[in-house]
Amino acid sequence: MSRRKAFSLLSGGLDSLLATRLIMEQGIEVTALHFITPFFGYSKKGEEGRYEESWRRLYGIQARIIDVSEEYFQVLRYPRYGYGKNFNPCIDCKIFLFTKARGLMEEEKADFLITGEVLGQRPMSQRRDTLRIVERDSGTEGVLLRPLCAKNFKPTRPEVEGLVNREKLLALTGRSRKPQMKLAEEMGFRHYPSPAGGCLLTDPVLANRFRKYFTKSPTISTNDILLLQVGRHFQMPGNGLLVVGRRDEENQKLINLKQGGDIFLKVHSIPGPLGLIRGKEEEGRLCLAASIVTRYSKAKSQDEVQVSYGQDIENLWGRLLVKPAEDDQINGLRY
Ligand code: SF4
Numbered sequence: 221m222s223r224r225k226a227f228s229l230l231s232g233g234l235d236s237l238l239a240t241r242l243i244m245e246q247g248i249e250v251t252a253l254h255f256i257t258p259f260f261g262y263s264k265k266g267e268e269g270r271y272e273e274s275w276r277r278l279y280g281i282q283a284r285i286i287d288v289s290e291e292y293f294q295v296l297r298y299p300r301y302g303y304g305k306n307f308n309p310c311i312d313c314k315i316f317l318f319t320k321a322r323g324l325m326e327e328e329k330a331d332f333l334i335t336g337e338v339l340g341q342r343p344m345s346q347r348r349d350t351l352r353i354v355e356r357d358s359g360t361e362g363v364l365l366r367p368l369c370a371k372n373f374k375p376t377r378p379e380v381e382g383l384v385n386r387e388k389l390l391a392l393t394g395r396s397r398k399p400q401m402k403l404a405e406e407m408g409f410r411h412y413p414s415p416a417g418g419c420l421l422t423d424p425v426l427a428n429r430f431r432k433y434f435t436k437s438p439t440i441s442t443n444d445i446l447l448l449q450v451g452r453h454f455q456m457p458g459n460g461l462l463v464v465g466r467r468d469e470e471n472q473k474l475i476n477l478k479q480g481g482d483i484f485l486k487v488h489s490i491p492g493p494l495g496l497i498r499g500k501e502e503e504g505r506l507c508l509a510a511s512i513v514t515r516y517s518k519a520k521s522q523d524e525v526q527v528s529y530g531q532d533i534e535n536l537w538g539r540l541l542v543k544p545a546e547d548d549q550i551n552g553l554r555y
Pocket residue numbers: 260308309310311313314345417419420421422
């Protein structure tokens with residue numbers, strides 16, 4: 221038989237690892253695609269080689285990490301099939317990722333595409349009707365094979381054409397994880413990721429922040445989304461945002477995420493968090509932001525506190541004298 225080649229969509233969870241290996245075990249060359257955005261998989265950014273190597277070592281899988289952040293923002297802003305419980309546009313997300321994978325598959329002349337989906341495992345995106353919608357809208361009808369539950373469906377083109385032996389595919393359904401764990405053991409997987417999602421769009425607190433930010437900001441950058449994941453957030457007058465670090469590690473993240481126009485605030489000579497303001501200049505916002513920052517410092521019970529500010533963390537040259545904010549003053553500003 222001539223060389224057979226497939227792409228798989230590797231979410232990072234156990235199911236997609238198993239699906240990829242099931243097909244590899246039929247002697248088919250598989251390249252696993254792992255898409256990342258600031259909402260999922262982004263801790264791998266900048267360390268792609270290390271993660272690709274660990275998939276190779278732990279599971280024998282050849283993977284490619286691909287950042288699709290910028291295009292993903294459009295999907296998130298206008299999802300044709302709406303959102304799930306939080307800000308997760310699962311059906312549109314899959315359509316987008318499958319469409320990207322199909323494009324690569326065609327470019328590199330692969331025969332078909334694999335996912336680790338299991339019929340009925342997730343309420344919205346793994347129902348029979350939504351699986352069909354995703355196939356149809358991503359143009360993957362006929363070439364999309366779900367090895368873990370393939371026998372619940374009519375044979376796909378790679379099965380009909382004899383590229384894949386249908387007898388060796390599975391008929392899993394539902395939410396139980398036991399068959400997958402058994403299969404992982406049989407395949408010799410000693411370590412594998414927990415099934416918990418890992419997509420920040422399903423986190424109620426963060427999803428709420430993302431939604432608000434998307435609603436009011438006509439343009440979104442990866443840096444903005446990363447900033448929304450750090451610290452306490454407050455809406456400033458106009459269109460500004462104040463972020464206050466909760467720990468040293470978060471203060472450091474704020475320093476790393478700083479962009480032109482952002483302003484740092486810090487209580488002068490007293491331990492306390494770092495604040496960062498981003499967004500439109502508005503009168504009075506510096507004083508308000510400074511009083512919020514002092515509320516979270518060791519000076520919160522003082523009558524007046526000196527706060528330093530500036531754009532360069534090494535040179536906070538500005539000074540303000542403010543009264544620490546009261547909780548009832550800031551509760552309505554929480555983001
Ligand atoms: S949970 Fe997140 S990554 Fe998964 S399909 Fe939904 S939006 Fe996409």
